[in-house]
Amino acid sequence: MDTTRIRRAQEAMQAEGIDALLVGPSPDLRWLVGYDALPLERLTMLVVPAEADPQLVVPALEAPRAEASGATAYAELRPWEEVEDPIAVVRDLLTATGSPRVLAVQDQLWSSFTLALQQAVTSARWVAGSRVTRELRVVKTDDEIAALRAAGAAIDAVHAQVAEMLRPGRTEAEVGREITERILDDHDVVNFVIVGSGPNGASPHHELSDRPLAEGDPVVVDIGGTREGYCSDETRNYVVGRCPAEYAEVHLVLEEAQRAGVAAVAPGATAESVDAAAREVIADAGYGDSFIHRTGHGIGVEEHEPPWIVAGNTEALRAGMAFSVEPGIYLPDRFGARIEDVVIVTDDGAESVNHRPRHVIEAG
Numbered sequence: 001m002d003t004t005r006i007r008r009a010q011e012a013m014q015a016e017g018i019d020a021l022l023v024g025p026s027p028d029l030r031w032l033v034g035y036d037a038l039p040l041e042r043l044t045m046l047v048v049p050a051e052a053d054p055q056l057v058v059p060a061l062e063a064p065r066a067e068a069s070g071a072t073a074y075a076e077l078r079p080w081e082e083v084e085d086p087i088a089v090v091r092d093l094l095t096a097t098g099s100p101r102v103l104a105v106q107d108q109l110w111s112s113f114t115l116a117l118q119q120a121v122t123s124a125r126w127v128a129g130s131r132v133t134r135e136l137r138v139v140k141t142d143d144e145i146a147a148l149r150a151a152g153a154a155i156d157a158v159h160a161q162v163a164e165m166l167r168p169g170r171t172e173a174e175v176g177r178e179i180t181e182r183i184l185d186d187h188d189v190v191n192f193v194i195v196g197s198g199p200n201g202a203s204p205h206h207e208l209s210d211r212p213l214a215e216g217d218p219v220v221v222d223i224g225g226t227r228e229g230y231c232s233d234e235t236r237n238y239v240v241g242r243c244p245a246e247y248a249e250v251h252l253v254l255e256e257a258q259r260a261g262v263a264a265v266a267p268g269a270t271a272e273s274v275d276a277a278a279r280e281v282i283a284d285a286g287y288g289d290s291f292i293h294r295t296g297h298g299i300g301v302e303e304h305e306p307p308w309i310v311a312g313n314t315e316a317l318r319a320g321m322a323f324s325v326e327p328g329i330y331l332p333d334r335f336g337a338r339i340e341d342v343v344i345v346t347d348d349g350a351e352s353v354n355h356r357p358r359h360v361i362e363a364g
Ligand code: ZN
Pocket: 205
């Protein structure tokens, strides 16, 4: 855990004129103090004042979990008993040295808590917590890049075993269960397992079904987990047996599109230019209408986070940003294909954290 994160957040708050940042169970809480708090009706809240030491308000019965997480290295624990009002506890912390004028509340806090806090601290104007944390999280530190590389290697190791799992007659769900186990060999959490066989591959977020695999089926396999706090996310396409000629043709277009997307990554390039580079290849091949989603999403402690690699996002890429490049072609009722790597922006281009072959793998 990086001991400078709280300090960097406080510097950002001082620069923005924000008096305190309030963080409930969320990726920001994990990022700031390493605590994966349960999202409960009982309030857990990290209170980070711009100019004083952070306090972690937790239900007393959660205090052992909070301590075990190591969060107490960064924040003083303030357990509250069942008969206490946690909103009043937070209010008292916020008003101890005067009336706060601007408070930042973490973007994913339940509205029930946000509304109660707003009623309890009426002096403040409220802003989104991402005003503080987005900039800090979007450019990864060397430690974070190392963690993303390790997660990338871990998911590569799972993909290396997928071909032997794909046999005619096995269902997507059976394959999915086996993949889930293999992900857990070197991840702490499984975030998703997509096995889209035949026509199911044409739905980008199809997960698993009881459809049995058949000879000649294309299979889109998109899998990811969390390893030591950082996420993996990798898609490859397989065929049960021999690859049909039309699928091979579509797949070659996709390989070129994915390469073009990665080749467009560089510091100073816009996020939308990466999307455009991949999309142009697909459109030129006549499949423009079949590429129905953005080209990628940032990744870190969250599976999907900024920057968004999408038309209209003119944000300039910076060295240390991490995101997926995952163009897809989807032909409804027939098949789909998507190739996805997570890349990190380097000083002069991109480094992929995934290294599995990107061509279609014939299984069996
Ligand atoms: Zn997705």
